[in-house]
Amino acid sequence: MSERRKQYPFPDFEPKWQRVWAERLTFRVGNPGEHGFDPTRPKFYVLDMFPYPSGEGLHVGHPEGYTATDILARYKRMRGFNVLHPMGWDAFGLPAEQFAIKTGQHPSVATVQNIARFKKQLQRIGLSYDWTREINTTDPDYYRWTQWIFLQLYNSWFDPAKKKARPISELAAQWKASHPDGSESGLRDYLDQHRLAYVAEAPVNWCPQLGTVLANEEVVDGKSEIGGFPVIRRPMRQWMLRITAYADRLIDELDGLDWPESIKSLQRNWIGRSEGAEVHFPVVGQDDHITVFTTRPDTLFGATYMVLAPEHPLVGKITTADQRAAIDAYRAQVAQKSDLERTDLAKEKTGVFTGGFAVNPVNHQKIPIWVADYVLASYGTGAIMAVPGHDDRDFEFAQKFGLEIRYVVQPPGPIEGCFTGPGTAINSDFLNGLSTTVAKNRIASWLEEHDSGKRAINYKLRDWLFSRQRYWGEPFPIIWRNGRHEALSAEDLPVVPPPLDDYRPTGTIEPPLAKAKDWVTLADGAIRELNTMPQWAGSCWYFLRFISPHDRQRFVGAQAEQYWMSGRGPGGVDLYVGGTEHAVLHLLYARFWHKILSDLGYVSTIEPFQRLVNQGMILGEDNQKMSKSRGNVLNPDDIIDEYGADTLRLYEMFMGPLEATKPWSMAGVEGVYRFLARVWRLGMTENQEGVWEISPQVIKVEPDPQQNKVIHATIKKVTQDIESLAFNTAISQMMIFVNTFTNVERRPIQALRTLLILLNPFAPHLSEELWERLSQRFSIFSGQISEQPWPVWDESYLEEDEVEIILQLNGKLRDKITVRRDLDRESLEQLVLETPKIRTATRGKTIQKIVTVPNRIVNVVVR
């Protein structure tokens, strides 16, 4: 670091104020019912996405969102709100576990160290968190409640009639009433099929290198999101969460949220709801039928063949003897392909005829059944009816294999090849002449009447694969007895993972917890569930724990939850800021859990986050994404050493709009540093000995009208810009303010006082320090700056007696005149027509029209 002389003594006062805030618990906030808490004040819950405390520490991207929320928090406090602004640690996860494997050190040790480092770095930025509410997802007092919430899911089912989760006991009662002679195991089976947390043997994404399964959301291009290792599909018995039951609500209940439209559409897209119909095709010569899902049932008359996914259970039965060898070879070949190869769009379609036929229920035609890997086992029913005339993929396949193409939709205009849009039904018997929309409806009714199918809705969203073969995660509160799972009771929580010397993957599908033999087997012979929860579990509800982090009785205190999560919309947290990378993972999972907790009556809102803002990415100075390999990563500590925390905060906010992606610039950092130094010198001057003292230019004097205009314009702009998170323009206005007062001989203390308060949320250390120093001479600086009420602007200062009017001729700027404010239209137009420019320009021409906007513009239209 350079030893260059600092422009103002931030290295002295920044740590000083951080200490003061910590000692005085300046930013601590209580809960309703606590001594000194005023529940009549409005509340503001402003939340950052809590970080995973990695070994690398913070980079300059972290403080961007954190500073934005901090400005809001400080501002709202000055506006008289009770502000909940907490921070914590999402500390379970793979990196700590892999570090443990490498070093032999328990993951908790590295976690504690990493958290200490992160916290120290955050505190150096001067963020006004209430650290008495700090939480850590790896703390047994925290994850006991994560496990407790899992039990709520386990002990609930989704009632499709009410579209709500209900206790499983109610379902048990229903079943017993309708099955008076039902067996105990019959009941168990029934309940286990309906729990929101259930066990299923399902094809999963298995990553051999990581030794664990992954959720669909964690697999990118056939590789693990973490590490980029190959992922293969294999069937395994796993815990699943029934998120698909909530698919419609997860779409519909987005409507009331103040989220970016792009994130809402990302979620809708991910859930992928599509409406259509299921159609049953009887298999020729067999008792079976093939069910397909289609969004275009109106094209049923155009179905000329069928395709089954290679994994479809009926493939074996349908295949004829002479086709068996070819089909078996094809299936074996497909099974060897990775997901990446299978979904490669560029490749040619492949497939094999099974030898079997099905009957089209609407016209009783016999159509061939094929097997092809362009049909996915995991979507719909794993089988399709192929309509090559009106589906691109079927068209391509039919062309390659010489299958019949039949057109059943008349396009609005001439089109060649395949037509996938809406039109009018043709060659379709009773559908002929109907528009696509009407035809869809008519055929759906027909299918239902003839028992050949029904209306149906399909989703891309799959149930959430919730178990991982890892050590460093929440153990399940589940034991197994006689091949059946059982929930532990709430009193048995938390289930703490056993100490292990060896965290390595077992090399098989067995989780590392299997190595803790003593822990695994209970006294009565029952064995523990060996999987752990995925990293997303802890972050699904942490915003609730912040409300009452030390509550021993409940995961969140009821009264406090109602106070902090209340609001005008369906969501509780007033402002949630974080990166877009969590658009479909964390944000979808957290909404899902929250809805269950809401259905069961544990929380008072149906959505967790009312307003969501995504901060943009900060690029390196080379305009590239910051990464170790590019060597363009910047550490906030270095910026703070050189320029101070206030400069870091201010620069991050001045770079541009919060939501934009933008490159870092050291020259830009210098710019805001200079600005802060100018603020400092507005109040302070350096004497002969190099000691800073209050500037003699700061005096008790009333600001003149021009100065008052700047003061009030700044109050207005900064206030409005903070509310709309437009921090860059708020800072610009404060720069204009400072430029105005830099060169005046006499600096009114009132002006300086206002500036310091406005600047306080942005640069809290500098404003605190100046406030304190000035208080030694001037009584209007008494008290703590953070306790001052936010200034109010007076419009009357912003209005001047004279206004400048823009003169246009045919919409082009020609001149400007200054006139009395609120001059009436006629007089103004008269004045305009008399100006030399307009006189010359209109000479010999006809004035067609004069457009006048009072106090702003006059546009003369001539011909």
Place this chain on the structure above:
RNA sequence: GCCGAUGUGGCGGAAUGGCAGACGCAACGGACUUAAAAUCCGUUUCUGGGAAACCGGAGUGCGGGUUCGAGUCCCGCCAUCGGCACCA
């Protein structure tokens, strides 16, 4: 291919349908200084005319449109970024 976002000086960016380029950076010129740094002041979209004050023209990715007036609204393209992707 589909969905979403974004295109404005040398750079980051600013503009309720009404003066395009606020504010900052960089660059250039000046003041202060023995000198430099720091600081302060000024100039800076492109372009034509003029010694100059000044007078004009063009200009917000491209092409149309609406309007007295468009960076802003509408239609059609192009480019970049992000997400999804054989989802029937």
